[in-house]
Amino acid sequence: MRRGVSLAVWLLGACIAGAAHAGCGRPVYLSFDTGHMGVAPLVAEVLARQNVRASFFLSNEKTLTGGHSLDDQWAAWWQARAAEGHVFGSHTWDHDVWLADQPGGLRVRPTQGPQAGRARVLDDAAYCAELQRPADRFKAMTGRPMQALFRAPAGRTSPALLKAAAQCGWTHVGWSPAGFLGDELPSDRYPNATLLQRALRDVKAGDVLVAHLGIWSRQDAWAPAVLEPLIVGLKARGLCFATLAEHPAYRAVGTR
Numbered sequence: 001m002r003r004g005v006s007l008a009v010w011l012l013g014a015c016i017a018g019a020a021h022a023g024c025g026r027p028v029y030l031s032f033d034t035g036h037m038g039v040a041p042l043v044a045e046v047l048a049r050q051n052v053r054a055s056f057f058l059s060n061e062k063t064l065t066g067g068h069s070l071d072d073q074w075a076a077w078w079q080a081r082a083a084e085g086h087v088f089g090s091h092t093w094d095h096d097v098w099l100a101d102q103p104g105g106l107r108v109r110p111t112q113g114p115q116a117g118r119a120r121v122l123d124d125a126a127y128c129a130e131l132q133r134p135a136d137r138f139k140a141m142t143g144r145p146m147q148a149l150f151r152a153p154a155g156r157t158s159p160a161l162l163k164a165a166a167q168c169g170w171t172h173v174g175w176s177p178a179g180f181l182g183d184e185l186p187s188d189r190y191p192n193a194t195l196l197q198r199a200l201r202d203v204k205a206g207d208v209l210v211a212h213l214g215i216w217s218r219q220d221a222w223a224p225a226v227l228e229p230l231i232v233g234l235k236a237r238g239l240c241f242a243t244l245a246e247h248p249a250y251r252a253v254g255t256r
Helices: 002-021 040-049 072-083 124-142 159-167 192-202 227-236
Strands: 027-033 055-058 087-090 096-102 105-110 120-122 208-212
Touching: 040 072, 040 227, 055 124, 072 087, 072 124, 087 124, 096 159, 105 124, 105 159, 120 124, 124 159, 192 227
Parallel strands: 027 055, 027 208, 055 087
Antiparallel strands: 096 105, 105 120
């Protein structure tokens, strides 16, 4: 019974999302990478209030409450976002930042997990496993498969990394130059008002936008302070919001 109810809720969310974007002629694609999750509930409130569907890239990151973004504490939050019709991709399990290609694999430095801060080398199979772990955990939490989309941590890639991921069915998604919304930047040099003004001026139809569900180093949190006025302002410019599953480059990508 519980599984049937979950399926019904997901179908309702998918129908709502489809209706919301049926007339979306000038889309932008809002995406979030996981972070410390401190602003995640507020982000969800803004997206629901503005009837915006976004795309989330999941990594198992430390949270403000001492847990991790994909642990049981956050399972209900991810279930609710799935039911609302958002789209989900992988950000690698341990947030592995690419450093270099070398014989035997990819040299990366995880920022999370037991080897955080220490460089390691992953062969193709090990890198594919890092991509798959968030998908497996997402399915365990929500009962839904993840889109076969991934975002390399820090956006750092190489031809070898992209080839390794493609061989196990993953497609990389970066962001547009104007889509870097700046929530990782220091707030004393890049205050929220400046970031909002810049995004409202520069973002254009077709751009992929990137922000996070909490940044440890930023003193004045970007979300939700910038998020809602940004959405409202872009809508006023005649832009609309769609998920990456609706992006022309990624519509044919399957699930994991």
